[in-house]
Each structure stands twice: as structure tokens, then as C-alpha cells.
Amino acid sequence: MSDVLDLVREDLRQFAGYASARRSGLTGSVWLNANESPWPSPADGGLGLNRYPDPQPAALHAELAALYAVDEERVLISRGSDEAIDLLVRALCRAGRDAVVLAPPTFGMYAVCARLQDARRIEVPLIDTADGWALDIDAVIASARDGGARIVFLCSPNNPTGEVVPREAIERAAVALADQAVVVVDEAYGEFAAQASAATLLPRHPNLAVLRTLSKAHALAGARIGALLADPALIRVLRNVAAPYPLPSPSVRAALAALQPATLDETRRRIACVIxxxxxxxxxxxxxxxxxxxxxxxxxxxLVRFVEAELAFRRLLAAGVVVRDMRGYPGLGDALRISIGTVQDNDTLLAALGAGRAPA
Structure with a gap:
């Protein structure tokens, strides 16, 4: 494959997007180019929210590139992973013509974004084996080829089943679909996995993209900061498709604080605790x-299958423990997904299910 732009919708390859005031690159001390209020709000609290934020803040851009060990030109900062998923589907899939490949049960936003774009959804279900869930990568590749897919979504670790997609399988899909589809590896939970990030494969495969987020391991779900790591040409297209000011200033500040060395050390300790x-x-x-x-x-x-999932769900709620009910997902009619909390949270969960003492 010579150019990932060949996979982008033809009408968007040269699309310049909205030329917002902050994209002009101008500098000065008196800002009269964006129709902003010249005064901060009385409720501002020193945040400077009367001014529009930078669409891709340079400092955060550099920190995320360093965190994920990629060149800065390969990074797009997004409002969580959700926005990046939506941008990919809109930029790559022609409505009513192209398709995306999913491997259910998996994260629901892939199907939601495909439906909103009127992109066909091709499903290659995971296999429930004696060793856990498994992905048939050969079936994924064949389905993508036969169905005219422009995107293959691989969630690794997969939500809600927890398994990773082996790097060899990811690379095999990228090679096999080089002239047809972008292989998107969603690593929202990558910090908790033993396998190295697929981001190291990016220089060899222009049609590979990796999703990361600060929502999980970095404890910033409310800030909505994610990153798409991909070929620079694709990143440039998606920047033009994205909203003019996607990143609120307080979220950017929180993200920069979270990526300082002392905070990252504490994050690593918490990751070890979760594992x-x-x-x-x-x-x-x-x-x-x-x-x-x-x-x-x-x-x-x-992901847990129960003999009586409804009884387990009610017992947990009675103890004040809220878990994710997965029974509406195909093949998961007896399953609940349980997030790992603090030691005390987990003791409360286990006690409610009869597997330990209630915390003091």
C-alpha cells in the first residue's frame, strides 16, 4: 500500500474543514478575531474560559506522543475514544456503500457510529473456548474482503470479554487488507494488559490505527481525552473533519497534570493494584x-456467567453494588460485567455474592 488516503472517502481527501480562528496560527496580545467576550465570566475562577481553546494543544500533543512512544505527527487528540471512532467511520465509509467489520460481543460504539453513517455492519462473532474468548482473524479478513469493508475494529483487550488480539493477528490483518481497509485497534484498556501496544507496528502499516484514552488507567473519564495514533496523512484528514474546538480547556489542563512524572508514577502503582x-x-x-x-x-x-444472573444482579444492587448487566448482548444472557474497584469495593462485591466477609 502506497498511500492511506486511497482509503479515505474521495470527497474528503482534499477537504479543508472549518477554518476556525484558532487554526490560523496568528499570535498577538489583543484578541479580536473570534467574537469572544473580552471579559472572563464572573464564574470563570481564573480558567480563562472566555477564549476558545486550541483545537490540538501543542503541549498535550507532545505529552501524548511521548506517553505512547510515537511521532507527534501520528497523534490526533479526541474527545475520548468515542469521537475518534466516529471520525474514522465518517471519513472512511461512504453512506449506504461501505462496511465495517465487528467482532461481537464488543464495544457498542463501533456499531452505533456505523449505523449513524449508514455503513453496513459485518459481524464475525468471537468464539467462546475452554481457554476464554478468541478471535478468528482469518474469518475477519475473509469477511472484510468479501463485504467491501473500509474499517475493521479490533478491541484489545476486548470489552466486555477481556482477551487481547495477538499482535501477529493484528499485523496479519493489516497486511492482508492493506489496499482495502483500515485496521483499528482499540486499546482503551491497554495499560492493564501484558501485551505491548500495537502502536509499535504503525511505521510498517499505513492502514493501521490505534485508539488510546486517558479515561481508564489515568482516571480521567470525566475529562474526555483520548488519542488516535495513525498515519500522518490520515491524521490530517481527521483534523479537518473534527469539530473546530473539541477539547475544553479544563480537560486539557487536567490531562497535562495527569501526565507529569509524579502522577504517572502513582498511576502505575494503581494499575498494578488493579491487576x-x-x-x-x-x-x-x-x-x-x-x-x-x-x-x-x-x-x-x-465477565462472569451466573447460574441465576438476575438473582446475582439483585443481590448486588441490594448491597449498593452496581455492575454492568450484559444479558441483552447476544450469547451473554447469563452474564454480568464487573469492574475492578478498590480493595474495599471488591470485598463488598464478594460479600454480597457470598464469597467473603463484608468490609469493616
Missing amino acids: AERQRVFAALSALPGVRRCYPSQGNFL
Whole structure:
């Protein structure tokens, strides 16, 4: 494959997008070019919210590139992963003509964004094996080829099932679909996994893209800061498709603070705690007589099948524990997804299910 732009909608390849006041690159001390209020709001609190934010703040751009070990030109900052998923579908899929490949059960936003763009959804279900869930990458490649897919979404670790897609499989899909589709690897839970990021494969595969987020391991779900890592040509297209001012200034400040060395050290300690607790809760749940199966996971959650899922769900709610009900998903009619909390949170969960003492 010579140019990832060949996979972009033809009508968007030269699309310049909206030329917002902040994209002009002008500098000065008296700002009269954006019809902003010259005074901060009385409720501003020193945040300077009367001014529009930079669409792609340079300082945060540099910090995210360093965090994910990629060149800055490969980074697009987005409002969480959700916006990046939507931008990819809109930029790559022609409405009513192109398709995306999904491997359910998986993150629901892939299908939502495809439907909003009127892109066909081709499903290659995961396989429930004795060792856990598995992806048939050969079936994914064949379905993408036969169905005219422009995007293949691979969630790794997968939400809600917890398994990773092997790097060899990711690279095989990128090679096989080089002239047809962009392979998007969603690594929202990548910090909790043992496998290295697929971002290291980007220089070899222009049709590969990786989604990352500060929502999970970095504890900034409310700030809505994500990143798409991809070929620079694709990044430039998506910047032109994106909203003029997608990143609120307070969110950018929070993200910059979260990426300082001392904060990153604490984040790494918390990740280690989550992984240890994941193993403890997995063992405890697996031993419960009311649990059909607890799946191994490389995310910060566990997918659990119950003999009586409704009873388990009600017992947890009665104890004040809210988990994700997965029973509406095909093939998961007896399943709940349980996020890993603090030690005390997890003790409360296990006690409610009869697997331990309530915390003091």
C-alpha cells in the first residue's frame, strides 16, 4: 500500500474543514478575531474560559506522543475514544456503500457510529473456548474482503470479554487488507494488559490505527481525552473533519497534570493494584457455586456467567453494588460485567455474592 488516503472517502481527501480562528496560527496580545467576550465570566475562577481553546494543544500533543512512544505527527487528540471512532467511520465509509467489520460481543460504539453513517455492519462473532474468548482473524479478513469493508475494529483487550488480539493477528490483518481497509485497534484498556501496544507496528502499516484514552488507567473519564495514533496523512484528514474546538480547556489542563512524572508514577502503582485485585476477584468468583464461569481478563473488569444472573444482579444492587448487566448482548444472557474497584469495593462485591466477609 502506497498511500492511506486511497482509503479515505474521495470527497474528503482534499477537504479543508472549518477554518476556525484558532487554526490560523496568528499570535498577538489583543484578541479580536473570534467574537469572544473580552471579559472572563464572573464564574470563570481564573480558567480563562472566555477564549476558545486550541483545537490540538501543542503541549498535550507532545505529552501524548511521548506517553505512547510515537511521532507527534501520528497523534490526533479526541474527545475520548468515542469521537475518534466516529471520525474514522465518517471519513472512511461512504453512506449506504461501505462496511465495517465487528467482532461481537464488543464495544457498542463501533456499531452505533456505523449505523449513524449508514455503513453496513459485518459481524464475525468471537468464539467462546475452554481457554476464554478468541478471535478468528482469518474469518475477519475473509469477511472484510468479501463485504467491501473500509474499517475493521479490533478491541484489545476486548470489552466486555477481556482477551487481547495477538499482535501477529493484528499485523496479519493489516497486511492482508492493506489496499482495502483500515485496521483499528482499540486499546482503551491497554495499560492493564501484558501485551505491548500495537502502536509499535504503525511505521510498517499505513492502514493501521490505534485508539488510546486517558479515561481508564489515568482516571480521567470525566475529562474526555483520548488519542488516535495513525498515519500522518490520515491524521490530517481527521483534523479537518473534527469539530473546530473539541477539547475544553479544563480537560486539557487536567490531562497535562495527569501526565507529569509524579502522577504517572502513582498511576502505575494503581494499575498494578488493579491487576492484583483482578486476579484475586477472579479466583474468588471462580470458586463460587453460583458462578458458571468467570473469564480471564486483561482489562480492568471481569465477565462472569451466573447460574441465576438476575438473582446475582439483585443481590448486588441490594448491597449498593452496581455492575454492568450484559444479558441483552447476544450469547451473554447469563452474564454480568464487573469492574475492578478498590480493595474495599471488591470485598463488598464478594460479600454480597457470598464469597467473603463484608468490609469493616
